[in-house]
Amino acid sequence: MxxxxxxxxxxxxxxxxxxxxxxxxxxxxxxxxxxxxxxxxxxxxxxxxxxxxxxxxxxxxxxxxxxxxxxxxxxxxxxxxxxxxxxxxxxxxxxxxxxxxxxxxxxxxxxxxxxxxxxxxxxxxxxxxxxxxxxxxxxxxxxxxxxxxxxxxxxxxxxxxxxxxxxxxxxxxxxxxxxxxxxxxxxxxxxxxxxxxxxxxxxxxxxxxxxxxxxxxxxxxxxxxxxxxxAHGFENVLPVEVIAPNRVQYNNQTLHIPPCDRTSGTHIFIGIRANDIILCRQRPAGLSIRNALSAQVLDIVETQGRSLVYIDVGKRLAAEVTPEAIEELALKIGDPVICLIKTHAIRIGPDVS
Amino acid sequence: MIFPTPEEYTVLVLSLKVGLLCVVISLPFAVLLGWVLARKNFRGKLILDGLCHLPLVLPPVVVGYLLLLLLGRRGFLGQILNDWFGLQIAFTWRGAVLAAAVVGFPLMLRAVRLAIESVDPRLERAARTLGANPLRAFFSITLRLAAPGVLVGSLLAFARSLGEFGATITFVSNIAGETRTLPLAIFTYINQPDGEAAAARLVLLSIILSLGALIASEAIARKMKT
CATH class of the missing domain: 3.40.50.300 (P-loop containing nucleotide triphosphate hydrolases)
Structure with missing residues (x-):
């Protein structure tokens, strides 16, 4: 100590x-x-x-x-x-x-x-x-x-x-x-x-x-x-349950993660950078990204040339999106969106203690 | 013909003795002062720096005269040394060593200081966190990395002592077998009506010695860097 x-x-x-x-x-x-x-x-x-x-x-x-x-x-x-x-x-x-x-x-x-x-x-x-x-x-x-x-x-x-x-x-x-x-x-x-x-x-x-x-x-x-x-690339953090070596569950939604050595049933944290999250209006078809979570727009913040969209997936997440994209998608607070996360953009964190 | 005469031999041995001793007694001071000037900041640093470099720019005769004032038989320190220890500096080979050391010191100090400055001080701090006390860290890291510079400084001071004339002749005079080093011997021969051939031999010897010292310093410095 x-x-x-x-x-x-x-x-x-x-x-x-x-x-x-x-x-x-x-x-x-x-x-x-x-x-x-x-x-x-x-x-x-x-x-x-x-x-x-x-x-x-x-x-x-x-x-x-x-x-x-x-x-x-x-x-x-x-x-x-x-x-x-x-x-x-x-x-x-x-x-x-x-x-x-x-x-x-x-x-x-x-x-x-x-x-x-x-x-x-x-x-x-x-x-x-x-x-x-x-x-x-x-x-x-x-x-x-x-x-x-x-x-x-x-x-x-x-x-x-x-x-x-x-x-x-x-x-x-x-x-x-x-x-x-x-x-x-x-x-x-x-x-x-x-x-x-x-x-x-x-x-x-x-x-x-x-x-x-x-x-x-x-x-x-x-x-x-x-x-x-x-200021250092927002790292979103979610508590999840491991259900397979490369899959975790969060609020009844399944996420694919890079292979990890934790046993099924363990509760761990995962981290996702704000600029690794993609937002879209509809659930897309024919896409290599495995992870698509339903979410709702909570807030849109623009600071120093960056725009962060805060979304609710059961927990607050930040996604970095260009101002043009926000305009094009016509994102407003309260809108439902789909958030896409590449499997290898997910970082494995420690166990939930 | 090629081999030195007994007289030349005496001159050569005296010159080497003076040169080596001058390096030996200057080295601890140069390392200590070099470290202080490289690593410490304090009031009066500029003055200390200036004082250390003074012999480099003062006429050697002035250095010799000041030494004589200080260490001559009636000088402040000379009297103490003579009365208490029966030690005489002026007009002896010891004085020749001291004169050469004072004049060569700035050259050695400069090289040592630059070498210590070029060692990353954080390495010494890393050594401390690994369990080395300050002295150990200094000797095993800083001084070891500064060693090529310290060696170059020593050889420079050695070479300078071989050429020392003004301070020596003023402080300890030109006594055969006692204080007559190479330059003084050359000076003596030149002043003799038929001494030119003898002077030329010593001039050649002097060139060989100095060149040897410089080449050796360069070679060793290069070897220690790799």
């Missing part, structure tokens, strides 16, 4: 955080420049809070009044940076063992071979970082942090620099770390889709303040949270 109560003056705003992270994985979500990276640096000891305290389990990492300020090397927090920051003069093996070598044998929780296997780094050990691809570098950075047997692993947008394909390849490793190694994680991202693949437990940050804290699906629709999510 990580308890944070910190205050730090930044150039443009004040970072004022007071939260407790109890879940195996807590995500910190917020737009760029909201103070996420600063917060992580405060936790790992690279920056000093102006006041407040930071505790992890029973250890005080920082306490302004008591004058406690553990240096980064004593905090045992694995920090994975946005740019992997591998040491360019050391090969992969030496990078992996850099922190490991400082630990007393009794403090070593993981064997390097096990982590090398888990992250599939066997063939890369003798290479220098400049000969690795972006995804490989990020895996080495992960392994390097894990091998310090950290009390907490903090990940600062570890996937942001990677393209979508690589993101999809790294994500399973992160889930392995979460599930198999049992290291608590604090995962920072501005992509809600990424976060939902790891956890539903979210702290929403904006301009240094905690806007909301808790289960994503119970806070996402709060008026002050919604615009932040929308």
């Amino acid at each position: 990580l308890t944070l109560c910190v205050h730090r003056q930044l150039a443009e705003f004040t970072l004022q955080i007071d939260v407790t992270c109890t879940y195996p994985v807590t995500a910190i979500f917020g737009p760029s420049g909201c103070g996420k990276t600063t917060l992580l640096n405060l936790i790992s000891g690279l920056l000093r809070p102006d006041s407040g305290q930071i505790n992890i389990d029973d250890t005080i990492l920082f306490h302004a009044e008591k004058g406690i300020d553990l240096p980064p090397e004593k905090r045992r927090i694995g920090h994975v940076f946005q740019d992997d920051l591998l040491f360019p003069h050391l090969n992969v093996r030496q990078n992996l063992l850099y922190g490991y070598q400082f630990l007393a044998p009794s403090e070593r929780k993981f064997h390097p071979d096990a982590i090398i296997d888990l992250l599939e780094l066997n063939t890369l050990l003798d290479r220098l970082p400049n000969l690795l691809s972006g995804g490989e570098r990020q895996r080495v950075a992960l392994g390097r942090a894990i091998l310090t047997s950290p009390r907490l692993l903090i990940l600062d947008e570890p996937l942001t620099a990677l393209d979508q394909e690589l993101k999809d390849r790294i994500m399973p490793y992160l889930r392995h770390i979460r599930t198999d190694l049992g290291i608590p994680m604090l995962y920072v991202s501005h992509a809600i889709g990424e976060i939902l693949q790891l956890t539903g437990q979210v702290i929403v940050l904006n301009r240094g303040q905690v806007l909301a804290h808790g289960d994503f699906f119970s806070i996402a629709h709060q008026p002050k949270i919604l615009p932040l999510i929308e």
Whole structure:
């Protein structure tokens, strides 16, 4: 459990955080420049809070009044940076063992071979970082942090620099770390889709303040949270029941999803981006899209050259449509519409807890 | 004919000794100051920077004279060193090392500072989060990555010390076997009526040495980069 109560003056705003992270994985979500990276640096000891305290389990990492300020090397927090920051003069093996070598044998929780296997780094050990691809570098950075047997692993947008394909390849490793190694994680991202693949437990940050804290699906629709999510491609979220490896049920309507490993009867969340939803007046015939949900127009909002149509499918969804299309379809509030979703545009989220 | 005479041999050994010792005593200061100037911001940084670079632009004679004022037998520090430790700097080979070190220091500092500046400071922070204390992080990451620059700086200072004349002759004079390094020996021969042939031999030696130092620095820097 990580308890944070910190205050730090930044150039443009004040970072004022007071939260407790109890879940195996807590995500910190917020737009760029909201103070996420600063917060992580405060936790790992690279920056000093102006006041407040930071505790992890029973250890005080920082306490302004008591004058406690553990240096980064004593905090045992694995920090994975946005740019992997591998040491360019050391090969992969030496990078992996850099922190490991400082630990007393009794403090070593993981064997390097096990982590090398888990992250599939066997063939890369003798290479220098400049000969690795972006995804490989990020895996080495992960392994390097894990091998310090950290009390907490903090990940600062570890996937942001990677393209979508690589993101999809790294994500399973992160889930392995979460599930198999049992290291608590604090995962920072501005992509809600990424976060939902790891956890539903979210702290929403904006301009240094905690806007909301808790289960994503119970806070996402709060008026002050919604615009932040929308600013990064609205991710619609639906609670559904798995009825087959590639089908889920929602309000008596069946949706096809990409194959997932959940068993039938499990309740999970799925995510859909606003610009992956197509609206039409009639149920079309002869179309490759499998998913067509009946819906009703709730609201039409135009902001900054984008038009969002909010529709009701039993839950509120946002669809991004061009202003011309709205005109052509003559969409009005209250109109019935059909909403089409490509199977592979659906992201599988965590279980409903 | 090709082999150096005993006299030339003495000059050569003294020059190399002065050059090497000058690098050895300058290096810790250059690394420390190079790091301070590259990574720290504080009031008076410009003044410190200026002071460090002063020997580069001052006439060497001025440097030598100032050293003499400070460390001569009646100088403030010279008196203390002489009375307390019986240590004499002026007019000894130790003074020659010090003169060469002061004059060569800005060259070394510049190279070290540039090398440290070119190392991403975030790498050191990453090392800290991995459990390295500040000293360990500095030596295993920053200094190791700056090593080619540090080496180049050392060789530059070494080469500069081989050519040092003005500060040396002012501070420690031109004493055969004690402070007569290569340039001073050449100067001495040129001033003798029939010393031109002897001077020419030393000039050639001096060119070979300096060129060797420069080529070695380039070669090692290139090797360490890959």
